[in-house]
Amino acid sequence: MTEQVTVAVDAGGADLGPSEVAAGAAIAAERGVRVKLFGDASRIDSVPSGVEVIDAPLSIAKEPDAARAVRANPGSSIVQAVRAVAAGEADAFVSGGSTGAALAAGLFDIKRGRGIHRPALAVPIPVPGAPVTLLDVGANVEVRADHLVQFAFMGAAFAQSVLGIERPRVALLSNGEEATKGTSVVVAAHEEIARRAAASPILEFVGNVEGTDVVAGAADVVVTDGFTGNVALKLIEGVSQMMIGAIRDVATSTPRAKAGGLLLRPALRGFRDEIDPEGPGGAYLLGLRRLGVVPHGRFTRFGFSQAILLAARGVTGDVVGRTHGALESAGALRARPSAADANSPQGADGSDDRSSPSDPSSTVSAP
Amino acid sequence: MTEQVTVAVDAGGADLGPSEVAAGAAIAAERGVRVKLFGDASRIDSVPSGVEVIDAPLSIAKEPDAARAVRANPGSSIVQAVRAVAAGEADAFVSGGSTGAALAAGLFDIKRGRGIHRPALAVPIPVPGAPVTLLDVGANVEVRADHLVQFAFMGAAFAQSVLGIERPRVALLSNGEEATKGTSVVVAAHEEIARRAAASPILEFVGNVEGTDVVAGAADVVVTDGFTGNVALKLIEGVSQMMIGAIRDVATSTPRAKAGGLLLRPALRGFRDEIDPEGPGGAYLLGLRRLGVVPHGRFTRFGFSQAILLAARGVTGDVVGRTHGALESAGALRARPSAADANSPQGADGSDDRSSPSDPSSTVSAP
Secondary structure (H helix, E strand, O other): OOOOOEEEEEOOOOOOOHHHHHHHHHHHHHOOOEEEEEEOHHHOOOOOOOEEEEEOOOOOOOOOOHHHHHHHOOOOHHHHHHHHHHOOOOOEEEEOOOHHHHHHHHHHHHOEOOOOOOOEEEEEEOOOOOOEEEEOOOOOOOOOHHHHHHHHHHHHHHHHHOOOOOOOEEEEEOOOOOOOOOOHHHHHHHHHHHHHHHOOOOOEEEEEEOHHHHOOOOOOEEEOOHHHHHHHHHHHHHHHHHHHHHHHHHOOOOHHHHHHHHHHHHHHHHHHHHOOOOOOOOEEEEOEOOEEEEOOOOOOHHHHHHHHHHHHHHHHOOHHHHHHHHHHHOOOOOOOOOHHHHOOOOOOOOOOOOOOOOOOOOOOOOO | OOOOOEEEEEOOOOOOOHHHHHHHHHHHHHOOOEEEEEEOHHHOOOOOOOEEEEEOOOOOOOOOOHHHHHHHOOOOHHHHHHHHHHOOOOOEEEEOOOHHHHHHHHHHHHOEOOOOOOOEEEEEEOOOOOOEEEEOOOOOOOOOHHHHHHHHHHHHHHHHHOOOOOOOEEEEEOOOOOOOOOOHHHHHHHHHHHHHHHOOOOOEEEEEEOHHHHOOOOOOEEEOOHHHHHHHHHHHHHHHHHHHHHHHHHOOOOHHHHHHHHHHHHHHHHHHHHOOOOOOOOEEEEOEOOEEEEOOOOOOHHHHHHHHHHHHHHHHOOHHHHHHHHHHHOOOOOOOOOHHHHOOOOOOOOOOOOOOOOOOOOOOOOO
16 A cells, blocks of 8 residues: 655664664565665664655754754755655655754645644644544744634545545644633634534544643543643643653552562553554654654654654555645635745745744654 | 641632531631631531621622623632631632633722732642742733733742742743743843843743743642643643553553552652642632632632632742742832722723623633
């Protein structure tokens, strides 16, 4: 199914180095995905079959000003990978980061999809029995209501084409379940999503969810602004780690507890696999003309292989086309997309799209 | 130390009924706090010594429009308890909710402290080894930078006088640690808190924290707007519950795991006590001329006794005076407090204090 798909992979942002990314690419190549790997060829021990290595020794993954680094370094591994997609030599890109650089390069070279206000970062969170995709987790720190409306349909199209959820349940994150709860932006978005969802079969709008319900299976997709989403994603990560640490402490606190911990260990291993953030492949950059995936820099080959395989699934599932179709059927495309606008990531339509490539958050981390 | 303190307690909002609240009042009375208990006297089996029961059968804890219910029902148990404080017959109040009704009644009858823009709800979260107080968790869904600045000093004064932390480390919740990260409101608040904290010995401003760090001991007090804070508080609750549930499932998944779970159980009990949300007593309503505490309606007598005892500690520790002093020393009092303003919870100073008693969030829950 994914035999025809080519994924451009930037090996520059991986903490474990380009060889680990190449090993992930090899796993994906074995499953039928063609990979163009951009990275420091001298640090890649052996080139797996099905993987083409393009030497790009310069990494800008650690640059603090991501947008400036992207502009200044067209030869960097991430810019080359993104440009391969823009040139039609690959169908999607995968980069270990930084997220800010991926967002900036995507906006500069691939451009936003027609009629889309803002790209958004979506992270599928592996909650046992209640997986949920959260967006935006940091691309847009401040949003308008019509941005949140688009995120709802972008998230639904993603859940359909990449995660295989036929009619995703989409919720809006707020401080109460009632439609009147939330900031003025959230209240306006609620009304608008409800209205547009009624006319669109692609998603089921389940209304507002509170923080308690995000990991309780209340929805498949949870929509919020990039500030709240980033805080929420990192809180989920922090609280999970804290609980695991506390229970580890409990399980070594007395000889009796130690014995119990040893007996539990094999069963806990399965649980750890279930909540492994590498499984979903990372953060998905939605709203461009092609799909981008940003695995966390600390991921192993498994996480990179998942990112490549899920990017390929997004291509065969036509996440870009479905996103456009979902927005169009819901009447949620931006009113006056122009050719000029399409060529400027900063927006030439007079809208206050303040999330220019100079301020994408580079702080997003996969959970 | 707390012998002279009188706490007005509303028994109307407790899920377990007024007798449970009376039992909590008895525990506090034994420790030297005088309690005036407002509730349905016919449902209170025996009146503990040190507790005066004032019959107030009407509860508005379940009313959806809290502010309207407060206005319409001066005889309700919560309004009577709050008015006892306003009249000087008690020093602080405790109410099992609703939070919205407590906020509205506090604003109407006790009034905001002089120079304070907005009251805020603070919740001490019992993280093992890294307790943290989060504010605002829902009183102000939308805030200005100067509101966040005041919350920083209000939270610090609370941590000093109620939690006994000498020089609290205060952080601002954001989507990145750099001072430039966050919404425009957060960025402006960061600059202002840093500037004012440098001139004030009462707190140490540790800058921005991300979601990951909230429960990792990075700060004693974490400041945010009521929307993000409410989402964060409930996420902490939801993720903790999810993790406990998942580990319970693991510990019953195989005979071997079951045996391990049984051996661990005694040690886990201590951990559960450590994270018991009843320990810190609930949510604290800061910024009024007297302290209010809102234990969760589902709390047992232990939680109500903690709320009463900690309210009394806030009185002897002079949380109200310290709050004013902290704001004054930092130059963070509102510029032109007027007599008219003090009598109107809606603000008569021309500032857009939109958090009128008609829109306090009634959805806040203790963790």
